[in-house]
Amino acid sequence: MAAYQTQGFNLDNSGRRVVVDPVTRIEGHLRCEVNIDSNNVITNAVSTGTMWRGLEVILNGRDPRDAWAFVERICGVCTGTHALSSVRAVEDALKIQIPDNANRIRNLMQGALYAHDHLVHFYHLHALDWVDVVSALKADPKMTSELAQSISSWPNSSPGYFRDLQSRLKRFVESGQLGPFRNGYWGHPAMKLPPEANLMAVAHYLEALDFQKEIVKVHTIFGGKNPHPNWLVGGMPCAINIDDAGAVGAINMERLNLVKQVIDQTRAFCEQVYVPDVLAIARFYPEWFKLGGGIASQNLLSYGDFPDIANDYSEKSLRLPRGAIINGKFEEIHPVDLYHPEEIQEFVTHSWYSYGDDSKGLHPFDGITQPSFVLGPNHKGSKTKIESLDESAKYSWIKSPRWKGHAMEVGPLARYLIGYHQNKPEFKEPIDQLLSQLNAPKEALFSTLGRTAARAIESVWAAQEMQRNYDALISNLKNGDTATANVEKWDPATWPKQAQGVGFTEAPRGALGHWLKIDDTKIASYQCVVPTTWNAGPRDAKGQIGAYEASLMGTPMARPDEPLEILRTLHSFDPCLACSTHVIGEDGGELVSVQVR
Amino acid sequence: METFYQAMRRQGVTRRSFLKFCSLTATSLGLGSAFVPRIAHALETKPRVPVIWLHGLECTCCTESFIRSAHPLAKDAILSLISLDYDDTIMAAAGHQAEAILDDIIKTHKGNYIVAVEGNPPLNEDGMYCFPGGEPFVEKLKRVSADAKALIAWGSCASWGCVQAAKPNPTRATPIHQVITDKPLIKVPGCPPIPEVMAAVITYMVTFDRLPELDRQGRPKMFYGQRIHDKCYRRGHFDAGQFVEQWDDEGARNGWCLYKVGCKGPTTYNACSTVRWNGGVSWPVQSGHGCIGCSEDGFWDKGSFYDRLSRVPFGIEANADQIGLTVAGVVGAGIAAHTALSAIKSTVLKKQDLKPLDPATKTDAAEPAAPPQPDEANKTTEEQK
Numbered sequence: 001m002a003a004y005q006t007q008g009f010n011l012d013n014s015g016r017r018v019v020v021d022p023v024t025r026i027e028g029h030l031r032c033e034v035n036i037d038s039n040n041v042i043t044n045a046v047s048t049g050t051m052w053r054g055l056e057v058i059l060n061g062r063d064p065r066d067a068w069a070f071v072e073r074i075c076g077v078c079t080g081t082h083a084l085s086s087v088r089a090v091e092d093a094l095k096i097q098i099p100d101n102a103n104r105i106r107n108l109m110q111g112a113l114y115a116h117d118h119l120v121h122f123y124h125l126h127a128l129d130w131v132d133v134v135s136a137l138k139a140d141p142k143m144t145s146e147l148a149q150s151i152s153s154w155p156n157s158s159p160g161y162f163r164d165l166q167s168r169l170k171r172f173v174e175s176g177q178l179g180p181f182r183n184g185y186w187g188h189p190a191m192k193l194p195p196e197a198n199l200m201a202v203a204h205y206l207e208a209l210d211f212q213k214e215i216v217k218v219h220t221i222f223g224g225k226n227p228h229p230n231w232l233v234g235g236m237p238c239a240i241n242i243d244d245a246g247a248v249g250a251i252n253m254e255r256l257n258l259v260k261q262v263i264d265q266t267r268a269f270c271e272q273v274y275v276p277d278v279l280a281i282a283r284f285y286p287e288w289f290k291l292g293g294g295i296a297s298q299n300l301l302s303y304g305d306f307p308d309i310a311n312d313y314s315e316k317s318l319r320l321p322r323g324a325i326i327n328g329k330f331e332e333i334h335p336v337d338l339y340h341p342e343e344i345q346e347f348v349t350h351s352w353y354s355y356g357d358d359s360k361g362l363h364p365f366d367g368i369t370q371p372s373f374v375l376g377p378n379h380k381g382s383k384t385k386i387e388s389l390d391e392s393a394k395y396s397w398i399k400s401p402r403w404k405g406h407a408m409e410v411g412p413l414a415r416y417l418i419g420y421h422q423n424k425p426e427f428k429e430p431i432d433q434l435l436s437q438l439n440a441p442k443e444a445l446f447s448t449l450g451r452t453a454a455r456a457i458e459s460v461w462a463a464q465e466m467q468r469n470y471d472a473l474i475s476n477l478k479n480g481d482t483a484t485a486n487v488e489k490w491d492p493a494t495w496p497k498q499a500q501g502v503g504f505t506e507a508p509r510g511a512l513g514h515w516l517k518i519d520d521t522k523i524a525s526y527q528c529v530v531p532t533t534w535n536a537g538p539r540d541a542k543g544q545i546g547a548y549e550a551s552l553m554g555t556p557m558a559r560p561d562e563p564l565e566i567l568r569t570l571h572s573f574d575p576c577l578a579c580s581t582h583v584i585g586e587d588g589g590e591l592v593s594v595q596v597r
Numbered sequence: 598m599e600t601f602y603q604a605m606r607r608q609g610v611t612r613r614s615f616l617k618f619c620s621l622t623a624t625s626l627g628l629g630s631a632f633v634p635r636i637a638h639a640l641e642t643k644p645r646v647p648v649i650w651l652h653g654l655e656c657t658c659c660t661e662s663f664i665r666s667a668h669p670l671a672k673d674a675i676l677s678l679i680s681l682d683y684d685d686t687i688m689a690a691a692g693h694q695a696e697a698i699l700d701d702i703i704k705t706h707k708g709n710y711i712v713a714v715e716g717n718p719p720l721n722e723d724g725m726y727c728f729p730g731g732e733p734f735v736e737k738l739k740r741v742s743a744d745a746k747a748l749i750a751w752g753s754c755a756s757w758g759c760v761q762a763a764k765p766n767p768t769r770a771t772p773i774h775q776v777i778t779d780k781p782l783i784k785v786p787g788c789p790p791i792p793e794v795m796a797a798v799i800t801y802m803v804t805f806d807r808l809p810e811l812d813r814q815g816r817p818k819m820f821y822g823q824r825i826h827d828k829c830y831r832r833g834h835f836d837a838g839q840f841v842e843q844w845d846d847e848g849a850r851n852g853w854c855l856y857k858v859g860c861k862g863p864t865t866y867n868a869c870s871t872v873r874w875n876g877g878v879s880w881p882v883q884s885g886h887g888c889i890g891c892s893e894d895g896f897w898d899k900g901s902f903y904d905r906l907s908r909v910p911f912g913i914e915a916n917a918d919q920i921g922l923t924v925a926g927v928v929g930a931g932i933a934a935h936t937a938l939s940a941i942k943s944t945v946l947k948k949q950d951l952k953p954l955d956p957a958t959k960t961d962a963a964e965p966a967a968p969p970q971p972d973e974a975n976k977t978t979e980e981q982k
Contacts, residue, residue: 026685029728053719066903076789077661179676179681180689185689213664232844484845
């Protein structure tokens, strides 16, 4: 590849190549290759999904009412959001109206997923990019306590608390068996936190690990388990019984009290621990409000979610913003139509699939996926021992979705930037507050830490939204409405011969859509376009790079052999690779063999 | 169980080299020389069992489930019970720093580490439907398993194949026991398995230094020896002929039996109805949805989750409707049929030979290993021009 320009970036792969594989602390399998110049600045980035499971061909011919369980297994991290998209797609296709209580319970579960997913992402998948665990051993517990108390009213903040924690950490380190902290980037020159901040963060890493399991109890109550709770086409399977003798076998006041308690705890943890920690850490890394922006300042997409009116998935009903921003024109929010054949299209020019004509894109209703594992002429290594990939050819199991031809970034930052520019106070006010606390301009949001901060803020929003839906559910119960399922069209005999529908959510990581066709009561086609496909996808027919690749451009690396900077920015998207790489079309049964040119 | 120090001595490492290793460990952690004796002491006394947790074709629900454990807390399991040295989902290191850990564990803990596998390898396309680190996952799995003490097949992917192996299994996703055939292996199926069951299996292995007793299919009897249906709290409604006929009907609101809306509890061996989920808060049947049988082999291909079980060996399909009409007369027959089935099942559960996990009883004498130099990992990287 010669050097070329796209979307304002100069791509040049002539410098030294650095390979990071596996990219850890993500869901699934991601590989990243970059080229760096003589100053160790990234001049080219290559994002590769390295797994493919083929779930959609498995769905063909199955009962659409079962589909939620299959697609839920696309991802156990954002568990439930695929299932929710699926039941919505079937309900859209069959014109099934769900009761308001079912909508409220679904929103409660989606809100719990948001809070859980964001929290675990920050503390357990992202924090070790910023926090030096070994440095925490040098901290003064008293000063750590002062730091903690200066940023939050969270009660676990005494000198004794941090001293005990530090002692345990010391014993752990002295054992010589560092477990998951082994070979971490301790002492790396890009690590900037003082020991006290590191100790506080390690304490909260462990507290968050203890606490996250509480949040998911909302899923357990309504869906029976987590990960992978149960759902139902037409509503929710958990019946409600508030008054009768049989209430102990249903959702009753005791169950609802537990939900309420989890909501309160979740909000407290996000407000008093998560958000203050992100702010405290961010203050030591001001340069990361300038790095890692990629296409965040140009193209953003959100489908919206959390319908406030059951069965109304239009912008007016959706509590999360819906719309698209292109070419950095933030004053113009474009409407998004998931049915329109020219809006959302997937390209496979650089993906290991073949359309026949790989220069064109296909709308998901017309999506086909023929695997075609061919390594480009400039790859290094062998077909089963890849040293480096050739990005001029096919190089990823992820497709490249485009909106009206544009590469888009999706996720919490996209949602907040769209909501901000729709002048919605619930999105604008916390962002303005954040920027004023950091004394930073709005442009600071287009960055690695911009994504991380937006996600933190959104966790509080999610807890509040859970409360809102809980209150609405209680209000319905007060009015005597306990319905949770609409079974009018449960029997496939009531269905039309052919139907098609779209179900969407905003997964924690961004816009998620499922496109479904039903023929003679069975699934005839099932296509998913998921958040990490949008963000992590490879180049398209025009050579446009995706959000991951763009975000790494121009980033200086302190020690290219220890790629902490790459991890920071990739993690800021919260990668979910099992989600992004499962796609296969209805004719995917015939699989071609590996070819190496 | 031998300590880390004993393991190193057994491999021909001198005391001097061992102390050098301790010194290098202290240095690589940024600790002073004062820590060297303490590290040495710890390694000489009570090591935690190294665990390598691999991910193939999967969805990470098993890891997510594991960190939900309430007793022990995931925090305590990771800090005090095992040494989770490699798990791509939570480990700090990435790329070559991560892969260097694998090489080091294989070398320095030869025969003494546990490989926990989440997901499974695809065998089509030369294994390239999953190639973490640039190589087929199946090769990584074989390489890492070769010197393992035992394998844990987490969840239904590793145990049976699960969703990506559902028909027509386009990637030829293959369960672990079909790929690794020469190691003690325990299956902990479920999609995912119950958090506390996962933690209990690991705790059992570490505490008693052996695999728990397994059934003929390789599952621990203590958690997979009985059907959901056997211990279901709604069983009384089954026996009384009180069924949910349709979602959100009177039966659903009264917590009646879900058999007629497809519950697979009568054919599913798991601990959900006793251990329950997420700290005992609930479980699928308690929350109104039938069991989908997610811990059973091939559960994706046994018809709709909402089809009434028709192949239940005790012929309850014929009885259920009758039960609704004439309760008393049929209950006895139903119970008798259950008893008979349990008897049949128990005869086929052959007591599996328990392979001791104590490395002292193993005969594969380890080759003398060079003193490990963990700090080298941070210096290596792959690069190309």
